[in-house]
Amino acid sequence: MRHVVASGCAFLLFLCVSVPDLSEALLRRCYSCRSRGDLGTCKDPFALNLTLAEQERGVEAMPCASGWCGKFLEGGNSFKDDEYGVATQRMCLQRGPSDNEERCDYITWNHKKVYMCFCQGDLCNAAPSVEKAMLLLVVCTALRYIATG
Known part of the structure; x- marks a missing residue:
């Protein structure tokens, strides 16, 4: 049984190395929510x-066909976290930026100036995404648990 687990881990390592965007290709979701002030x-x-x-309540991990997630801040002039009028919204974008570059910048959204971030990958509009090595470690640990279970 250990040989099966070792073979499975080797295969997953091969996939992670040979297919660089495997985790992003399989998982394409974005957080969807909106908050104002505190x-x-x-x-x-x-x-x-x-x-x-x-x-x-009010926070969802939604499937996203484009794979592009966004987060924007609107309201106020300084975009400080403690400013009451600032709204934060996270969402799936129908399409990414025309140059396909992840970034944050001031843009006009629905006739308002907002600070927006564009990112591509599973749930990327929250915290930094899980590194592939960590993903591999979790899968191998699960396989080992199943094999010894």
Whole structure:
């Protein structure tokens, strides 16, 4: 049985090395929520992981066909976290920027000047995404648990 687990881990390592965007290709979701000022859990710092987000009212991990997620801040002039009028929204974008570059910048959105970030990958509009090595470690640990279970 250990040979099967070792073979499975070797195969997953091969996939992660040979297919660089494997995790992003398989998982394409974005957080969807909106908070204004101190109200809600959508604002930064975004302290929810997927498990907590599923239990939180008003926060969803939505499938995203384009794979491009966004987060924007609107309202106020300084975009400070403690400013009451600032709203934070996270969403799936129908399409990414024309140059396909992840970035944050001031843009005009629905006739308002907002600070927006564009990112590509699973739940990327929250915290930094899980590194492939960490993903591999979790899968190998699960396989080992199943094999010895």
